[in-house]
Amino acid sequence: MQLTPVLSAHWDEPDSFTLDGYRRQGGYGALPKALGRPPDEIVQLVKDSGLRGRGGAGFPTGMKWGFIPQGDGKPHYLVVNADESEPGTCKDTPLLMANPHVLVEGIVIASYAIRASHAFIYIRGEIVHVLRRVQAAVAEAYAAGFLGKDILGSGFDLELTVHAGAGAYICGEETALLDSLEGRRGQPRLRPPFPAIAGLYACPTVVNNVESIASVPAIVEHGAEWFRAMGTEKSAGFTLYSLSGHVVRPGQYEAPLGVTLRELLDLAGGVREGHELKFWTPGGSSTPLLTAAHLDVPLDYEGVGAAGSMLGTKALQIFDETTCVVRAVLRWTEFYKHESCGKCTPCREGTYWLVQVLDRLERGEGTEADLDTLLDLSDNILGRAFCALGDGATSPITSSIQYFREEYLAHLEGRGCPFDPVAATVFAGAHAS
């Protein structure tokens, strides 16, 4: 297995986030090439590359762009989703911190392709230094003529607005994000109409993840074939895998789609010394947990799907045998309850009850029948919730009961949690010896 740093290739340059640093590595080289071709050719190129959305759902990016009606006389918008709030997900943040210009270049190319003259970057508010870097990059790009009127003499105009959110996980859901960007409570919209037809201000809109758009300049530069040569047949290209938790060297690993956790863990020094893998998320907390039995699952959309989970955001959260799965699941469930936007009953009421029951179980005060209640509640949320937040809330619960039923029961038998939380911390044993 080979690492394929493209997006992360120059993050170790001290000025990689500046215009000079980016241009020194050939940055903004793809832009004139794209602007010299008809927009539809760029859409076709991205379709041919096989690039799929990196925000979680894996929808083909070129196809999404192709849905934007042409010659409709309405303004079109590109909205970049930098809300990055799915628990475990930590890839767009370092990308924007170290190389905001690759996103800006991708935005200009994508906007040209879909004929948008105003684009937005919606950044979660709680990462203010990322916001600073993006604000500065956008200002530099305007000054250098990569944004604004008549970009590089092409006749193409683009305004780019950087927008900070205000703390709400649901605003990462694309239609809730649009409502939030319109200055409202961030609640999902009924679909159809899809954003491609009626998005921001009811106009045709593409919403893409940061990493999706940041991948576009390299595709323009090196071609669809080059991109497809990496990854697997249906999951093309390179991507950022984020390892966190009980692993020796947590961090960002840019690799072809389809690598396995075993390969990544090898690179990352393995699970921390003296411990073994217990459970992990392939793509954030909304993707069903996997176990050591899944170390050789190819981490692409099809492979993880076949294993009963989802590739999601490629946020590999690693937990060793010191971690209580019930505690982990309760905490995630509290998160979903807190972040439920309240629009639909299955999610609003369901997440409330899930927390009640889990809390009781964790304290050792429940009964075995509570496990059935949890599965029942999950069943009533999954597929009935208005948006994918509700579905995601059930993932940790159903998967943990599937793989760790015994551990739930142990809480009942022992009248409480059998684990020592100190043993799971990174500073466990720091004062020993």
Add this chain to the structure above:
Amino acid sequence: MALTESTREEMRAIIARYPKPRSALLPMLHLVQAEEGHVTPEGVALCAELLDLTTAEVAAVVTFYSMYKRRPVGDYHVGVCTNTLCAVLGGDAIFAALKEHLDVGNDETTADGTITLEHVECNAACDYAPVLMVNWEFFDNQTVESAKELVDRLRAGQEVTSTRGPRVRTFREVERVLAGFPDGLAGEGPAAGPASLAGLSLARQRGDTAATAPVDTPPAAKEA
């Protein structure tokens, strides 16, 4: 503190960034926090007036988002990530220790008005867990001791620098940046922290690059 004519001017500048005025509401509310330290009724009224909304409409937005505070916040908002991964790796222990050390509960402010302590959700820094945020700047790889020392320095008025960012400014100063008025500090801090570079460093050692990945090179290029 008061909302002055210059606040109105800045709010109009925010409105001008968007095709439709109402889109300016979130950054305008950040500006209210920059001026007032939290979202005050006066701030809500001003946003409503400039956007031609009712105060009820603005208030409904304020209550939806966790970064908008309806009570005064200390100079330093300390957020401890207690989402699962950070919690397990030590975030719960850090949060418990800080509550005791500062003698406050969740979302409470110390008696001297310097620190507001809150537990926060996953802050997109899990590869640096356990993580703590001060006025939304990263403090990576924390321990109980480092966290206590950090808040002690803040209370003593000493300089504190983010592990991946600038010297910490006050809550109100940072809210201006969130409102879209840059503070000129983008260049501070490293381009990337150590965990962000984990894969890249290894790729360099191993000589891995995307270009040397097995690529279907066109025949002409192969000969060259």
